[in-house]
Amino acid sequence: MSGPQCCSNPPIMNRICCSDSAEKYRGLNVYVTGSRNSKIAILLISDVFGYGAPNLRKLAGKVAAPGFCVVVPDFFYGDPFVYDNNQPLAVWLEDHGMDKGFEDAKSVIDALKGKGFSAIGAAGFCWGAKVVTELAKFEFIQAAVLLHPSFIALYDIEGMGSTA
Numbered sequence: 001m002s003g004p005q006c007c008s009n010p011p012i013m014n015r016i017c018c019s020d021s022a023e024k025y026r027g028l029n030v031y032v033t034g035s036r037n038s039k040i041a042i043l044l045i046s047d048v049f050g051y052g053a054p055n056l057r058k059l060a061g062k063v064a065a066p067g068f069c070v071v072v073p074d075f076f077y078g079d080p081f082v083y084d085n086n087q088p089l090a091v092w093l094e095d096h097g098m099d100k101g102f103e104d105a106k107s108v109i110d111a112l113k114g115k116g117f118s119a120i121g122a123a124g125f126c127w128g129a130k131v132v133t134e135l136a137k138f139e140f141i142q143a144a145v146l147l148h149p150s151f152i153a154l155y156d157i158e159g160m161g162s163t164a
Helices: 054-064 089-094 098-114 127-137 154-158
Strands: 028-034 040-045 069-073 119-125 143-147
Touching: 028 054, 028 098, 040 054, 040 098, 040 127, 054 069, 069 098, 098 119, 098 127, 119 127, 127 143, 127 154
Parallel strands: 040 069, 040 119, 119 143
Antiparallel strands: 028 069
């Protein structure tokens, strides 16, 4: 699990670099960048600071640059973690569980398939890594990347074996 230093150094949430996307996938706000004509989509699943973090959106643009479509969903419904000494992360997590993120991610993947994407990969950051492991276990995605995978135990990745 992450240490306290992770949450006590939140991103600066200025909206200058990256405006909110007006797109919705199955009722969920999403930031989309890259080629909508690609057959490959990449789902970026945020850490606890949510889909509006400027560096996450900049990274989405870099990932999209080779011609992919990149989708960053708001799995927290406008309620990302805000660091202060009054609300510990554990309290916020009670209302923002990875199981709900997994269910929402399946819905986003269904929407992507409906838009004609034939291959979908996912990268999860911290909180999002747990969601990606579940997506990979049940073969909803063709590629998985875990970045700073907090909340992950050995049993989480055991089921992610290669079928190749």
